[in-house]
Amino acid sequence: MMPSAMDTTASAATPASPELRRIRALAVGGLVAxxxxxxxxxxxxxxxxxxxxLWALKVLPLCVxxxxxxxxxxxxxxxxxxxxxLYFTxxxxxxxxxxxxSQVLALLEVVLCLLLFTACAMHVRLRLGPRKKRP
Incomplete structure (x- = not known):
């Protein structure tokens, strides 16, 4: 059975754990930074x-x-x-x-990208929880 769209997008249906809220704050903070x-x-x-x-326009995809x-x-x-x-690269x-x-700012960008990726990956892992292997 396929999960419905509600399963992957609903947020108000289940309260977020404190750990999930911290990870969300890291992700949002990393993106804003x-x-x-x-x-x-x-x-x-x-x-x-x-x-x-005009290269400042490169941040527009991050605003979405x-x-x-x-x-x-x-x-x-x-x-x-x-x-x-893309931003990491x-x-x-x-x-x-x-x-x-410019070199220092680039290294800061790399650190922020790693923080954002880690927070997003942890968020997805916590939300999906342990999955059973299919035979």
Whole structure:
């Protein structure tokens, strides 16, 4: 039997455990920090051009899942754990190739991506619970 859409998206039906609330706070905090870092990096801290850069638009895809994370949408936690690898890759590449402030910001981006991925993966694991093996 397939789980219904209600099983994977319902949040108000079952109260969240304290551990799940902490993990959710980590995920939301990591996502907001990644958005703030991307904006600050491209507009003020190390812009490619004086006065800011259009590269700040790279954070727009990160704004989309924020509402889903706040609503405990399991599907959102799943796909954010995949989306974050794009930003992780950017951080690794820029951390390797850039120097100075940009390199430090890139390493911070990598750390935030790892935090967000770990929080999303833990959230999904806790929500799904132990699954039985099928014969």
């Amino acid at each position: 990644l958005i703030a870092l991307g904006l600050a990096w491209e507009l003020w801290l190390a812009p490619l051009r004086p006065g800011g850069s 899942p924020l509402a889903g994370l706040l609503r405990h949408r399991l599907y959102t936690y799943r796909w954010v754990s995949l989306l974050v690898w 950017e951080g690794v590449v820029r951390g390797w190739s850039d120097r100075g402030t």
